[in-house]
Amino acid sequence: MTMKYDFDKIIDRSGSGDLKHEVLAERYGRGDLLPLWVADMDFETPQFITDALRKRLEHSLYGYTIVPRNYWQTIAKWIEDHHQWRVEEQWMRFIPGIVKGIGFVINVFVKEDEKVIIQPPVYHPFRLTPEGNRRQVVYNPLRENADGSYSMDFDNLAEVADEKCRLLILSNPHNPAGITWDAETLRRLADFCSERNIIVISDEIHSDMAIFGNKHVPFASVSDAAAECSITFGAPSKTFNIAGIVSSWCIVPNERLRQPLFDWMAANELDEPHLFAPIATMAAFNEGEEWRQQMLAYVEQNILFVEDFLRKHLPQIKAVRPQASFLVWLDCRGLHLDHDALIDLFVNRVRLALNDGEMFGKEGKGFMRMNVATPRSVLKEALERLVLAAS
Structure with a gap:
């Protein structure tokens, strides 16, 4: 019987020393942000990997x-x-x-x-x-x-x-x-x-x-x-x-x-x-093949969710659909904001931590990179915040 993996599960990463949360104040100027930036996933590392590591740890x-x-x-x-x-x-x-x-x-x-x-x-x-x-x-x-x-x-x-x-x-x-x-x-x-x-x-x-x-x-x-x-x-x-x-x-x-x-x-x-x-x-x-397939299917649905949500509620932002990965390149040029205003919108008004498009080169001006490898409830909250602040 195929195991069904739960990607909706919220994992509390506090106390794990994770980069995604621990450097928010240092890098974004405030620590109360929903982090959808660095390219790791909010999904639990699959149990078969943890089990293999634990087995080796038992040999002390x-x-x-x-x-x-x-x-x-x-x-x-x-x-x-x-x-x-x-x-x-x-x-x-x-x-x-x-x-x-x-x-x-x-x-x-x-x-x-x-x-x-x-x-x-x-x-x-x-x-x-x-x-x-x-x-x-x-x-x-x-x-x-x-x-x-x-x-x-x-x-x-x-x-x-x-x-x-x-x-x-x-x-x-x-x-x-x-x-x-x-x-x-x-x-x-x-x-x-x-x-x-x-x-x-x-x-x-x-x-x-x-x-x-x-x-x-x-x-x-x-x-x-x-x-x-x-x-x-x-x-x-x-x-x-x-x-x-x-x-x-x-x-x-x-x-x-x-x-x-x-x-x-x-x-x-x-x-x-x-x-x-x-x-x-x-x-x-x-x-890991079954886990990988289920994870990618979930990521696809998250990307479709982002596309649909923006199309309905904030068409000034367009999601460039990735052909690979869980990183979505958001074209925010339709908001007609300069660099500082765009960062201020996401960080101070929406309280989201995304990657500033210009860190990838001046060709990224007006873009933001969003990590969608997160439970859909988290993604929904992020997008609702964005629509509320940008409207």
Whole structure:
């Protein structure tokens, strides 16, 4: 009998040290906000993961451990089953977080006078990490289409990519707009980067969260050129709500990229998973498919609820429907508010904590990013507050 999971359950996160609630006063100027910002879910981490961790905790000796023998096979099987990409075990290594992985790649491959390309509006560490490592960031903004969707601007890419550009960071699926890039677009990007000796980091952390019949296409799977120029990052953390159990990996098919990166990580002991990462990952991938399907169905209904509510009560705000993930890109330009007034509306009048669209680049001006992975009653309260304040 299939278990029915309860995503309407309210989880009291107080006392757990969670980022979503604990930094509200520091980041938003007040602590009495309903937080729908950082990309973790308000759904309980599934019991089969907790049970696997608890079983290990019952053996009360936490010394040095090895990577379980079937760890990489489990990940490779999940990727092949879900995304039809066959990954060799020797291509894979643990990384202690995807943003850290970006920093590793920059330090190994990008000289101080070389540049990193990003495609805003995009996840802000794509900009902050190169800048923090004193590399210049080159902008290739996405083109906004008439229907609110986005496309890559290859004409602009050809203009901005000079001989100093060494790395392009791809968000696939895209955060914050939720795009599942199609194979043709990815092939074109691979050809462009391959011809110019540009490495592509493909951040695929939302890959298992394609919704509404959309399909994730791994960048490295679309062509030989893509495989040769790519470093792919993945993790179970968004899908199974275990971001606090850092359990990321990188996949590098090309040995000429793989050897320098893996050697550097090994020399600094940055490629060794902590005790709990393999346990949580293997439990998620061996037992989590039914939970994942039910969670995605609930998220879809939440997105439809947001769309319908705004259409009926606040049509000045349009929700850009994501093709993957639980993050909804809200186009608030119809409110005709400047940046400060928009933030004031959400924070001080509505008392909601969302992500300010401009943190993803100036192309995010007039947008807000809303995390809808929360019980529907919470979402309903948030939207009712918004309508009341904005009317």
